[in-house]
Amino acid sequence: xxxxxxxxxxxxxxxxxxxxxxxxDVILDAAARILVKGGYAAFTTNRVAxxxxxxxxxxxQYFPNKExxxxxxxxxxxxxLERGMVAITADAAKRPLAETIRALIEDNxxxxxxxxxxHQVLSxxxxxxxxxxxxIAYGSRAAMRVRAALETRRxxxxxxxxxLAVYLVTGAVESAIHDAVADRPDDLRSGALTEELTxxxxxxxxxxxxxxxxxxxxxxx
Amino acid sequence: xxxxxxxxxxxxxxxxxxxxxxxxDVILDAAARILVKGGYAAFTTNRVAxxxxxxxxxxxQYFPNKExxxxxxxxxxxxxLERGMVAITADAAKRPLAETIRALIEDNxxxxxxxxxxHQVLSxxxxxxxxxxxxIAYGSRAAMRVRAALETRRxxxxxxxxxLAVYLVTGAVESAIHDAVADRPDDLRSGALTEELTxxxxxxxxxxxxxxxxxxxxxxx
DNA sequence: CGTGAATGCGAGCTATTGCTCATGTTATAC
DNA sequence: GTATAACATGAGCAATAGCTCGCATTCACG
Numbered sequence: 001x002x003x004x005x006x007x008x009x010x011x012x013x014x015x016x017x018x019x020x021x022x023x024x025d026v027i028l029d030a031a032a033r034i035l036v037k038g039g040y041a042a043f044t045t046n047r048v049a050x051x052x053x054x055x056x057x058x059x060x061q062y063f064p065n066k067e068x069x070x071x072x073x074x075x076x077x078x079x080x081l082e083r084g085m086v087a088i089t090a091d092a093a094k095r096p097l098a099e100t101i102r103a104l105i106e107d108n109x110x111x112x113x114x115x116x117x118x119h120q121v122l123s124x125x126x127x128x129x130x131x132x133x134x135x136i137a138y139g140s141r142a143a144m145r146v147r148a149a150l151e152t153r154r155x156x157x158x159x160x161x162x163x164l165a166v167y168l169v170t171g172a173v174e175s176a177i178h179d180a181v182a183d184r185p186d187d188l189r190s191g192a193l194t195e196e197l198t199x200x201x202x203x204x205x206x207x208x209x210x211x212x213x214x215x216x217x218x219x220x221x
Numbered sequence: 222x223x224x225x226x227x228x229x230x231x232x233x234x235x236x237x238x239x240x241x242x243x244x245x246d247v248i249l250d251a252a253a254r255i256l257v258k259g260g261y262a263a264f265t266t267n268r269v270a271x272x273x274x275x276x277x278x279x280x281x282q283y284f285p286n287k288e289x290x291x292x293x294x295x296x297x298x299x300x301x302l303e304r305g306m307v308a309i310t311a312d313a314a315k316r317p318l319a320e321t322i323r324a325l326i327e328d329n330x331x332x333x334x335x336x337x338x339x340h341q342v343l344s345x346x347x348x349x350x351x352x353x354x355x356x357i358a359y360g361s362r363a364a365m366r367v368r369a370a371l372e373t374r375r376x377x378x379x380x381x382x383x384x385l386a387v388y389l390v391t392g393a394v395e396s397a398i399h400d401a402v403a404d405r406p407d408d409l410r411s412g413a414l415t416e417e418l419t420x421x422x423x424x425x426x427x428x429x430x431x432x433x434x435x436x437x438x439x440x441x442x
Numbered sequence: 443c444g445t446g447a448a449t450g451c452g453a454g455c456t457a458t459t460g461c462t463c464a465t466g467t468t469a470t471a472c
Numbered sequence: 473g474t475a476t477a478a479c480a481t482g483a484g485c486a487a488t489a490g491c492t493c494g495c496a497t498t499c500a501c502g
């Protein structure tokens with residue numbers, strides 16, 4: 001294996017014509033398919049090019065190195081993940097806390113059910129890409145949004161250190177849902193996991209058990 | 222890179238003399254050091270042998286392939302992780318639920334503070350080793366133990382699906398602590414995270430907020 | 443058209459890896 | 473002391489890997 005030698009920080013050419021934009025897409029599609037099918041071990045630039053039906057040369061015309069391929073794949077994924085969250089946290093001040101939290105969890109579940117296999121490989125098997133890694137960037141941005149949302153309802157909260165609480169809560173939700181994609185897909189789809197998670201989080205944050213949950217759910221719809 | 226060709230399921234020789242037992246240890250030590258220092262990318266059999274001060278030949282006398290090196294490293298780590306948990310869950314019937322849960326969390330924190338760097342590389346960067354992977358095996362055994370412990374106090378629980386609850390709770394604890402090793406080491410060491418986690422979990426499981434927590438902690442000591 | 447730029451090609455270079463094997467050295471058994 | 477098994481060595485093989493570069497093809501546009 002030639003050691004990824006940081007090929008002189010090469011910002012490769014951006015596609016200008018339609019033909020090349022299609023090439024870029026076809027390459028990324030192939031990359032995703034390979035990751036899903038064979039994991040990171042199968043992810044070689046030669047194989048990606050072959051699967052995409054283009055030559056390695058073309059691949060390296062738009063991606064300076066193998067790492068950047070992963071980077072772009074991750075970027076696109078995060079974009080999708082963040083869309084919903086922004087909308088929900090923006091409305092936090094107008095709605096009851098429990099409702100916002102349930103909405104966030106539901107949205108997270110929904111996002112994780114889109115191409116779950118790729119999502120999983122990307123976050124479990126792909127080596128860390130340094131401090132610019134999407135997981136870190138996404139995680140901290142998500143935490144900031146949730147923190148801001150919770151702050152609009154500070155009086156309802158029964159936690160001391162809000163930062164710590166946000167850290168705990170976002171981490172728990174993210175990881176529970178993420179793991180459940182592989183381990184408990186039925187509970188994910190049925191909403192059972194959403195239900196329990198919501199109960200756990202709301203109870204923790206407000207200090208009061210969320211018992212009238214059925215009615216709350218009805219009210220939210 | 223020669224593709225790990227499952228070298229004919231070779232069970233290598235086990236060390237018989239003291240000299241060779243020392244060799245095995247020195248190899249595993251070097252392997253751990255390399256993983257911690259350079260991550261999985263730096264983990265090559267040649268480098269491990271060199272760092273250990275032995276030849277590759279000697280390495281392959283005791284480990285059939287690179288994978289098995291990781292396997293042994295993981296096995297030793299899990300052994301350490303499980304020791305405390307077994308003791309605590311065994312006593313679950315005799316103690317209040319909240320106390321058992323706090324003890325489990327505290328023990329998990331303690332375990333994660335032993336060689337945290339190695340623990341992290343092992344669980345984040347090392348490729349999955351198939352269905353025999355330690356993470357899966359360990360996770361499901363841990364879940365079984367916790368489930369059995371909770372069952373001895375079923376009447377205090379306010380959850381419907383105990384399996385789901387155990388899944389949620391063990392996952393949340395494990396991942397929160399794991400992430401906190403990297404993100405919030407101070408909260409981990411100060412006990413703040415233990416405190417909040419315990420509150421969250423006990424509240425969720427019993428349906429009652431754990432408010433008199435200070436006194437509970439005092440009683441546990 | 444024709445010309446330069448954009449795009450595409452793929453053989454093959456260089457580096458490195460996992461692992462073997464022929465050979466040497468040390469311990470144990472008798 | 474000698475034979476046998478355990479242990480150790482390290483040059484080097486086979487297999488890839490990431491990536492380059494000289495050249496071919498296609499496009500935009502006058």
